[in-house]
Amino acid sequence: MTPELQFHNSATRRREAFVPLDASNIRLYVCGPTVYDLAHLGNARPAVVFDVLARLLRRIYPHVTYVRNITDVEDKINARARETGEPIASITARTTADYHADMAALNCLPPDVEPRATESIPEMIAIIERLVAGGHAYAEAGHVLFSVSSYPEYGRLSGRSPDDLLAGARIEVAPYKRDPGDFVLWKPSDAETPGWESPWGRGRPGWHIECSAMSWKHLGEEFDLHGGGHDLLFPHHENEVAQSCCAFPGSRFARTWLHNGMLLVNGEKMSKSLGNFLTVRDILTNGPWAGEAFRLFLLRTHYRANVDFSMERLEEARAELDDYYALLVRDLPKPEPDDAVVADMVAWVLEPLADDLNTPLAVARLRDLRAIENVLQVGGSMTAVLERAGRGWKPKPGQAGAALREAAEVLGLLSSDPQVWRKGGGDDAEIEAAIAARLAARARKDWAEADRIRADLLSRGVVLEDGKGTTTWRRG
Ligand SMILES: [Zn+2]
Structure with missing residues (x-):
């Protein structure tokens, strides 16, 4: 059975039924990390949210292409190399390996394609050439700028008018800009800065063009879903749309835009000056349980809402996982592979995911399956849970436990060995x-x-x- 997927599309500000462009290959692009430092907790949220989305899509459709890029050319990386003296190649290789290790610890599966920006420079140059030829970009003093006034739809994705754009954003005024809202597609590099030959001299791309080029290269001019943090909606995503739609007239770029809310720490925006800045690595050092507990903590909140991290909430998630693993460590009877009750229990947990990735409700239903199996194993009453589910189940031992495991996998949970979990990371x-x-x-x-x-x-x-x-x- 294929549940009908519905997503809140940021582009239309409405909930819509998901209609694939090509049901034999669902195409998803998510903005990945700029690799110059360890991932912080806010960076982990889109990785976890869109990992759940990719897992759900893979369960429903025969093939999914999930692309998440690595931004390995960006001025923050250059600045870090100047500050520390570490070569750029070493910073990006080390930070990419750290990112992979951290995301694996959060049980995020690797994306199907993980392009590096430095491997897509020809595609960036090709898009910029199209924009210049189409009158959407101009070269000035070694720079190439996107002309915002050439694209009347600019601001539509983020819902900002051109006037708000100028008032709200940190706009860099520069002599080479015709209009202060114009943004950089290409800029000149000096001898110490990474650069590539281009029709405009030796230089390097602006950040926004990188995602337009990598999504085009791996997913085509138009694709199904684009994800990222809400903080990227403007200007990054607005600029991606402007670049791609102007370079490929008639295409709509991403059909559906999903934006995750922000992560706060103890009720405040995370910042180094407030002393509440936490990396994923900081969390992982709490113990072998911490990666999965952090993932569960995130999934207990709907992806579009802001989520407030605290150590208490992490511990709550850990306690919930302890309960699951205490059940799964038992030798539960194994139901038949095609058991109809197990299949219905799994479907019941996954139903809310089809409804704009309602992970908090899916997690609540996992908890109910645990409660059912626990009653069968240790006694007690499951009447309230069965009434809440309303599916007419008369569960036999092992069914809810098997369904719990299978449904949790779509959320990327409960994949640890219960014995290892209880021993705390192995001998x-x-x-x-x-x-x-x-x-x-x-x-x-x-x-x-x-x-x-x-x-x-x-x-x-x-x-x-x-x-x-x-x-x-x-x-x-
Ligand atoms: Zn991007």
Whole structure:
């Protein structure tokens, strides 16, 4: 059974039935990280939200292409290299590996395609050439700028009028701009700054053009879904639309736009000056439980709402996971693979996800399945839960437990080994063996395997610290 998917589309500000452009290949683009520092908690939210979306789409459609980019050319990276003296290639490689390890610890599956901006420079130049030829961009003093006044639809996605745009945004006034709202597509690079040859001299792209180029390269001129944090709606996404729709007249770029709300910490916007700035790595060092608990914490709030992080809420999520794993660690009877009650229980949990990714309701239903199985295992009453579900189930032992596992997988939850969860990340001997295997991989320069082992240990709450010739580890 295919549930009808509905999403709140930021572009129309309405909830709409999802109609794929091509049901044999659902195409999803999500703005990925700029790799110059560790991911903070706010960066983790879109990764988790759109991981759930991709998992749901994969369950319904035969093929999904989920593209999430790596921005590895951007002025923040250049600035970091100047401050620290670390080569750019080293900063981006290290930070990309950290990002992969952190997202794996949050149980986010890798996207199907993870393009690097530096590998898509020819596509960026091609789009900019189209924009110049179409009168939507102009070259001035080594820069190429998008002419906002050339595109009457500008501001439609974010719902801002051209006047608001100028008043609200931090607009850089520069002599090479014809209009203060015009934004940079290409800029000149000096000898110390990364640059590529182009029709406008040696230079580098602006940030916005990177996503237009990578989505075009991997998903085509028009695709189904575009996700990102609400903070990217303006100007980043507005600019992506302007670039892509003007370069490819007649195309609509992304059909449906999904924006996740912001993450607050203890009720306030996260900031270094307030002292409430937290990286994903900070959270993971709390213990092997922390990655999955943080994921559950996020999914307990609807993706469009702001979510308020606190250690208490993380601990609440951990306690909920402890309850699930305490049930799953039991030797539950295995129902038949085509058991109709199990299938209906799974469908009941997933139904709210089809309704604009209502993860809080799906999580509440997971809790109900746990309650049913728990009654069957240890006694008690399940009348209230069965009434709430209203599906006429007469559950037999094992059915709700099996459904719990299957439905949780779509949310990216409960995939840890219950024994390992209860032991807190595995035996010391097992961890030491994994570290030895990683050192051996490093010795033969198999960096991918070394990173994989490090990510696997991190997902179990084991943090490695490489010193001179030795590696030490700690649990959280
Ligand atoms: Zn983007």
